[in-house]
Amino acid sequence: MMARWSFFAGLAVVSLTALARAADVPQLVLDAQKQRIAAIAKATRSAVAVFANNGNGGGSGVVITPDGYALTNFHVVQPAGSYMKCSMADGNLYEAIIVGIDPVGDVALVKLLGRDDFPAATLADSDRVQVGDWCFAVGNPFLLATDFQPTVTYGIVSGVHRYQPPSGTLLEYADCIQTDAAINPGNSGGPLFDAAGDLIGINGRGSFEKRGRVNVGVGYAISINQIKKFLGCLRAGRIVDHATLGATVAASDDGRVLVSNILESSDAYRRGLRYDDEIISFGGRPIGTVNGFKNALGIYPKGWRVPLVLRRDGKEQEIHVRLTGVHATEELNKLMERRPRPEPQPKPDQPQPDQPQPDKPQPDKPQPGDRPQPGDRPKRGQPRPLPIPQFPPAERPGQQEVKIPPEIQKMIQPRTSFANYYFNELNRDRVWAAAKAKGDFGSLGGVWKLNGQLQAGGKVEVTLGNESSQGAFPAGPAKVEEGKDLDQQLDPPGSGGLLAALHVWRQLLVSGPQKFGDVYYYGTAPYANVSDLADVLVATRNVAELNLAFDPQTGLLAAAEMTVDADADPCELRLSDYRDVNGRQFPHVVEVRVGDRVWGVIQWSQVELATAEAKP
Amino acid sequence: MIRLRIVTCLASLLLALLLHLSAHAQGSFAQTIDQVQPKIVKIFGAGGLRGLEAYQSGFLISGEGHILTVWSYVLDSDAVTVYLNDGRKYQAVVVGMDPRTEIAVLKIDGDGLPHFSLEEAVPLDAGSRVLAFSNLFGVAFGNEAASVLKGAVTAKTDLAARRGAFETNYRGPAYVLDAMTNNPGAAGGALTDRRGRLAGLLGKELRSSLTNLWLDYAIPIGEIATPVEEIIAGKFRPMPRDENVKKPKEAHTLALLGIHLVPDFLPKTPPFVEGVKPGSPAAKAGIRPDDLILFVNQRVAPSCKQLADELTFIDRLDPVKLTIQRGQELIEVTLEVE
Numbered sequence: 025m026m027a028r029w030s031f032f033a034g035l036a037v038v039s040l041t042a043l044a045r046a047a048d049v050p051q052l053v054l055d056a057q058k059q060r061i062a063a064i065a066k067a068t069r070s071a072v073a074v075f076a077n078n079g080n081g082g083g084s085g086v087v088i089t090p091d092g093y094a095l096t097n098f099h100v101v102q103p104a105g106s107y108m109k110c111s112m113a114d115g116n117l118y119e120a121i122i123v124g125i126d127p128v129g130d131v132a133l134v135k136l137l138g139r140d141d142f143p144a145a146t147l148a149d150s151d152r153v154q155v156g157d158w159c160f161a162v163g164n165p166f167l168l169a170t171d172f173q174p175t176v177t178y179g180i181v182s183g184v185h186r187y188q189p190p191s192g193t194l195l196e197y198a199d200c201i202q203t204d205a206a207i208n209p210g211n212s213g214g215p216l217f218d219a220a221g222d223l224i225g226i227n228g229r230g231s232f233e234k235r236g237r238v239n240v241g242v243g244y245a246i247s248i249n250q251i252k253k254f255l256g257c258l259r260a261g262r263i264v265d266h267a268t269l270g271a272t273v274a275a276s277d278d279g280r281v282l283v284s285n286i287l288e289s290s291d292a293y294r295r296g297l298r299y300d301d302e303i304i305s306f307g308g309r310p311i312g313t314v315n316g317f318k319n320a321l322g323i324y325p326k327g328w329r330v331p332l333v334l335r336r337d338g339k340e341q342e343i344h345v346r347l348t349g350v351h352a353t354e355e356l357n358k359l360m361e362r363r364p365r366p367e368p369q370p371k372p373d374q375p376q377p378d379q380p381q382p383d384k385p386q387p388d389k390p391q392p393g394d395r396p397q398p399g400d401r402p403k404r405g406q407p408r409p410l411p412i413p414q415f416p417p418a419e420r421p422g423q424q425e426v427k428i429p430p431e432i433q434k435m436i437q438p439r440t441s442f443a444n445y446y447f448n449e450l451n452r453d454r455v456w457a458a459a460k461a462k463g464d465f466g467s468l469g470g471v472w473k474l475n476g477q478l479q480a481g482g483k484v485e486v487t488l489g490n491e492s493s494q495g496a497f498p499a500g501p502a503k504v505e506e507g508k509d510l511d512q513q514l515d516p517p518g519s520g521g522l523l524a525a526l527h528v529w530r531q532l533l534v535s536g537p538q539k540f541g542d543v544y545y546y547g548t549a550p551y552a553n554v555s556d557l558a559d560v561l562v563a564t565r566n567v568a569e570l571n572l573a574f575d576p577q578t579g580l581l582a583a584a585e586m587t588v589d590a591d592a593d594p595c596e597l598r599l600s601d602y603r604d605v606n607g608r609q610f611p612h613v614v615e616v617r618v619g620d621r622v623w624g625v626i627q628w629s630q631v632e633l634a635t636a637e638a639k640p
Numbered sequence: 641m642i643r644l645r646i647v648t649c650l651a652s653l654l655l656a657l658l659l660h661l662s663a664h665a666q667g668s669f670a671q672t673i674d675q676v677q678p679k680i681v682k683i684f685g686a687g688g689l690r691g692l693e694a695y696q697s698g699f700l701i702s703g704e705g706h707i708l709t710v711w712s713y714v715l716d717s718d719a720v721t722v723y724l725n726d727g728r729k730y731q732a733v734v735v736g737m738d739p740r741t742e743i744a745v746l747k748i749d750g751d752g753l754p755h756f757s758l759e760e761a762v763p764l765d766a767g768s769r770v771l772a773f774s775n776l777f778g779v780a781f782g783n784e785a786a787s788v789l790k791g792a793v794t795a796k797t798d799l800a801a802r803r804g805a806f807e808t809n810y811r812g813p814a815y816v817l818d819a820m821t822n823n824p825g826a827a828g829g830a831l832t833d834r835r836g837r838l839a840g841l842l843g844k845e846l847r848s849s850l851t852n853l854w855l856d857y858a859i860p861i862g863e864i865a866t867p868v869e870e871i872i873a874g875k876f877r878p879m880p881r882d883e884n885v886k887k888p889k890e891a892h893t894l895a896l897l898g899i900h901l902v903p904d905f906l907p908k909t910p911p912f913v914e915g916v917k918p919g920s921p922a923a924k925a926g927i928r929p930d931d932l933i934l935f936v937n938q939r940v941a942p943s944c945k946q947l948a949d950e951l952t953f954i955d956r957l958d959p960v961k962l963t964i965q966r967g968q969e970l971i972e973v974t975l976e977v978e
Binding site for chain 1: 668669670671672673674677727771776777779780781782783784785787788789790819820821823
């Protein structure tokens with residue numbers, strides 16, 4: 025008993041002395057500080073200061089891959105153009121070029137040149153971020169990083185899953201992270217890190233009103249989880265659009281989220297969504313409010329298929345909806361051609377306007393091009409993208425034409441619908457090379473004879489050729505001729521154009537993307553029979569558009585979808601059971617689907633692929 | 641044996657203290673914030689015109705649905721809508737307000753609602769770390785959570801010291817904060833210590849007319865606990881009036897007092913004085929055009945209609961005591977018909 029007593033007494037004494045010393049600085053605080061220093065040191069290494077070559081100000085960014093891909097804001101690169109300078113904390117200035125842009129989400133992907141061992145930020149899971157978590161922004165506020173040293177501002181997460189409606193015509197921040205870490209002009213495009221120094225978002229917006237265009241404790245970051253979904257499409261060098269459902273929603277009196285309007289030409293309608301259906305979940309997220317739905321929708325790129333659970337008459341039903349674009353392609357291209365005029369800038373040393381400006385246009389007024397939706401929240405001061413700070417005129421290099429070094433000029437290829445077509449070709453060729461490694465059909469330009477069985481019973485015989493293809497199906501014969509419009513040759517009936525799809529598929533395999541015609545790399549998207557996100561090529565031939573999904577792990581083509589009418593379901597081929605044919609991997613099972621229906625599953629038992637006849 | 645227990649107790653206490661320290665040294669505020677958020681409400685009412693936001697913040701101070709907020713034009717509406725943190729929507733009644741501290745108490749129908757207890761509010765010193773909960777910029781709607789900012793009390797000082805510079809009715813002590821807590825819509829929000837204990841009420845936006853500086857501050861709960869009690873107890877209460885009270889045969893009227901109000905064209909037109917009849921009781925009492933009448937015999941008169949109505953309860957032979965706001969001054973005058 026005595027021993028125990030003294031043990032406890034001893035413990036108390038030890039603890040008390042520890043506490044007495046801790047009164048200076050407790051070890052835990054020192055440890056926490058050490059952790060914070062380490063996190064900041066790690067995070068700042070990947071931060072980038074973006075400077076436009078033409079003197080049009082700049083912003084911030086963050087490197088996310090060792091080969092130099094970096095994220096920033098669209099509204100930072102828009103005035104900077106396709107070629108810019110980026111400084112990093114290592115004291116080096118790197119040349120950088122534009123890769124892809126997401127103008128609605130205000131994200132841009134650029135590539136820093138000159139190294140393949142850039143310090144890259146670790147991407148966190150931003151859905152796990154909680155209000156109250158410590159976070160910090162690293163960046164180039166007021167273009168202070170001319171000494172290459174980024175500025176670090178610390179704060180907490182003030183809100184998560186914030187929906188910030190479109191400002192002007194384009195930028196919509198869905199599902200964003202709100203922070204009280206100081207976000208100022210120049211922080212645009214810069215990283216927001218969690219306490220461990222992992223990337224949770226890209227800063228880009230703030231609520232400013234009466235206090236002028238400086239931080240008022242309310243900054244917004246695009247969540248990194250949203251950007252992860254767009255990354256594949258950004259790497260494609262494209263101008264990427266956000267998605268809409270083809271339907272609007274509104275809250276009912278009892279607080280349910282109901283379909284208030286739906287386009288009959290939309291995929292959602294074809295999948296069975298109707299007016300007044302209740303939306304239970306979208307993309308796996310439970311939906312309780314209109315803003316919750318906009319958050320869930322706003323994180324997807326155009327063209328993705330997303331699961332949606334609806335409730336009608338008390339019954340729940342899951343459908344997979346292919347999302348269409350917020351804008352028509354031409355509309356988005358046109359918007360991109362308009363360059364914004366740089367705003368008049370407050371000087372960094374006197375950032376606040378002298379007087380409040382009650383007469384300036386109120387951002388909460390409806391703007392032309394806004395997409396007002398039923399159930400929109402009450403009017404309020406809308407946050408705005410952070411202004412792009414400018415150097416004072418004395419320090420500004422003259423506005424002369426920027427000379428791009430020829431070796432860099434080669435990597436900048438402007439093209440309609442693309443931010444930089446160079447990266448599209450790069451990825452198209454990468455995907456094709458991986459597929460070709462599994463099977464090069466380039467020399468097999470002769471007739472392909474495929475004989476097989478439908479799983480449900482019945483023989484299938486197909487002869488695929490350059491000028492025409494024939495097929496014999498249980499439903500009857502079918503024929504496709506190259507010279508005629510494919511949308512008039514959709515036999516066998518009900519298949520959505522199976523023979524035409526096989527015909528075009530063979531043409532592409534034989535001729536390759538360069539010779540086939542217009543083939544571009546879409547980026548990455550989820551496909552039912554690919555475990556990761558699939559690499560997707562889009563090939564246009566005749567009136568048909570072919571979407572080809574490649575499994576990034578195997579390089580093999582996993583699915584091909586042929587669309588001949590944008591308002592109708594495509595013919596979808598899911599290819600599997602790849603087996604060797606003359607040293608090439610060839611799919612021996614083709615599942616044919618139209619909409620939600622499986623038309624049939626064909627198993628090829630005999631595959632003959634003839635070489636091209638030698639031309640006389 | 642008793643000693644042993646004491647020591648065991650002490651040891652575990654120290655352990656708890658150390659664990660606690662560790663949580664605060666490096667941990668997130670997420671848990672603390674989760675406990676506070678259910679007590680914060682979003683208030684929507686009048687406004688929506690240029691520069692006048694139609695929203696502010698508040699927090700529950702009783703399980704039955706009393707809400708503390710600031711007194712502002714947002715409450716000048718027949719329909720003051722309150723959203724709880726979980727998205728439940730209520731129409732609130734303005735129980736009363738105190739013009740000196742510029743606070744108001746609202747009431748929604750509720751039972752067992754999560755709330756702060758004013759008696760448990762903590763005083764803060766300069767240097768204390770704080771969290772500020774509010775719906776600044778109206779960022780949150782429906783079931784979306786209020787925004788949280790972190791900061792520290794940089795000074796505890798008298799707002800009166802800034803008389804003439806900062807236009808405010810409140811002249812008492814205030815916590816000056818180093819976080820940008822006082823944004824549009826933030827007024828009425830809660831200031832807590834870093835353990836989520838209530839400490840203050842975020843004040844209205846204040847801007848120095850001399851330096852254009854915006855002040856981020858909160859009013860210590862200790863300064864407003866009494867007026868809140870008074871409001872809940874029935875003082876400053878506009879409604880309801882006991883139905884059995886009889887009106888006098890000959891009551892006061894505005895005309896008789898010599899007060900001409902602004903045209904009454906809104907559902908709740910604030911009773912601003914448009915003109916005063918020379919030689920009238922109002923003129924003798926020194927009432928001037930642009931004065932805003934707040935109280936009639938200690939009863940709130942939030943609109944022209946209600947002011948006229950209040951007067952019908954006062955006999956002409958009795959004096960009328962008016963509380964008036966002139967600029968940022970509060971003035972009490974007594975009017976008598978000779």
